[in-house]
Amino acid sequence: MSDIVIDIADVRKKYRGGVEALRGVSLQVPQGGIFGLLGPNGAGKSTLVKILTSIVRPTRCAGIMLGAAIGDKATLARVGYLPEHARFPEYLKGGEVIRYVAGLTGISSADARQKAGQLLEMVGMQDWGNHKMGTYSKGMKQRIGLAQALVNDPEIVFLDEPTDGVDPKGRLEMRNLLQRMRDDGRTVFINSHLLGELEMICDSVAIMDKGEIVQQGTIAELTEKSRRYELKTRGTIPEELKHKLIAAGAEIGGEVISVVGSDPEPIQPMLDALRAEKVTIVELREIRQSLEELFMESVGAGGVGGTQKRSTPPQLPGKELVK
């Protein structure tokens, strides 16, 4: 198992006025992957990240980040952060913003200058580094935000809604950048409500609701219990065979035969038996729950700010085995 870079237990935050944002959050984040923190609006995701980056003081917090206690200022030199709705001085140019943040982190002027050039190129802003922030689009500002978060070569990068306001092309580029960060060995911690995007890139996730972690693990682990194989047939299945299949653990609904589990072995004799009876097999698919379904199941339809449970089930991601 990978090393754990963030290991916190029983993190609580009660704001003045009585709002309890976090109600005993325990979380482990493995090193060198992309970790997604999901949750509806108001779940406490941003508060948790702000506690980890010393922006918010916890009411109670036990745990470590990069081997030091949470709140240790020196550790923040090894951490990068892009806040939600990041605002950078409009009077500065893109390159200057990166150098400014480098300076706050204690990086020498010469190194900051060199690093700014590299990062501008990395985020595709090399031609815009000498333009003022005030002239940038939202997507360009986010790119600069991402670049500034990487200026200190951080071991952990916290990104709070990094694709917020970014167009589809920008999102694709952002995903590629995140994967590149992971390939460089960094731990990327993303807060987002864009489940489809997280599903594409996250190695592990935690789902948060009402200040608590309700699910945590790799996407494969979390969707394991929902995995099944679906066989679509054409023609009548003899009653005797139906009984045999049901006895073997299959569920039959019309022309669809479902077998719960991730092991494909039990499917093989069923396929043989169906073929022997000359039943046409149209399709065999491996089915697992999508992250969105998992999320909805974890937090409930009412928990998602503004989101309602769909009346028709979403298209499940599947891996076609036979068609």
Next chain:
Amino acid sequence: MRQVMTILWDSYRLLAAKKLFWIVLFLTVLIAMMYASVGFTAQGVSVLFGAYELKNDLIVEGSMFAEYLYMMIFTDYLVPWWLGLFALVLALISVCPIFPDFLKTGSIDVAISKPMSRLSLFLVKYLGSLLFVAIQVLVFCVIVFIAHGVRLNAWNLEIFWAVLLLTFVFSLIYCVSVLTAVLTRSSLFSLLVALLVWGVTLSIQWSESIMYKATYVMPASGLSINMKTGETKEAGEELDTSSEMEKFYGIVRAIGMPLPKTRDATYLLRKKVTVRGKNMTMSSAFLEDEASASELLEAKAMEDYDNRHSVAYIVGSSLAFEVFILGIACFIFVRKDF
């Protein structure tokens, strides 16, 4: 140190990006150049680099009175009225949004998630904001210094006390703005509260000053005033002070004691700069040899007036106010959840 320099440099960039900074700087340079255009000839005073000449027997090239007048224009008019009042208001308007903007969500997060203590961040940001006034006054003082050197051959480094004193005066008002900003994150509100506090302190200082003159300076100068008719009489000798007036003055002074002494601190410059070894509060030393007894009496009374507050009282009580206000602001900033 790198972090401190980064914040200070950013403060400069912020000021340089403000049009008001350059407008005030332009006006400051213009006023300083007008001052520098005044010179002295054997016949009197020349203005606008010799374009006009005002004949005077006393204020001529090489005389002590010329030096005194030239310095007095700087210490009694330009510093208290332009740099110490109008330019300071413009500076406050320009600088007030710095903390509210800095404290906005999405902006503050980046700064405080860095390996720098909140205390250092706050204090350096505060000091950086004072650069507006420090730069303006420094530019002004450099021109005045050169003017004194060229016009009077008096290369007087004491002129640069104005930079320290006016930056200090500005900080006394600005700290109120910062506290309001930390509490409300509103630029407009922090400007209004700072102006209000400044207005109140100025009113009390002016009241105290007027009360002192009426209670002590006038009797010491041999002048009495009829409060009903407003008629002034010259006795020609020192008069007794009224115990009622003394009591009233004591109340006004006590009210002003915990407040910042912006006006008094500005006028401290008169104690710090000298002409031929005598500071600008020593009125009697700059009188003509033929000065009358009543003129001497009045000059002595004015000397007492100028020196009625010690430097320790003015700086100490003002500094205590600033430390108190800034301490609260800093405490809130350090403990605040952003």
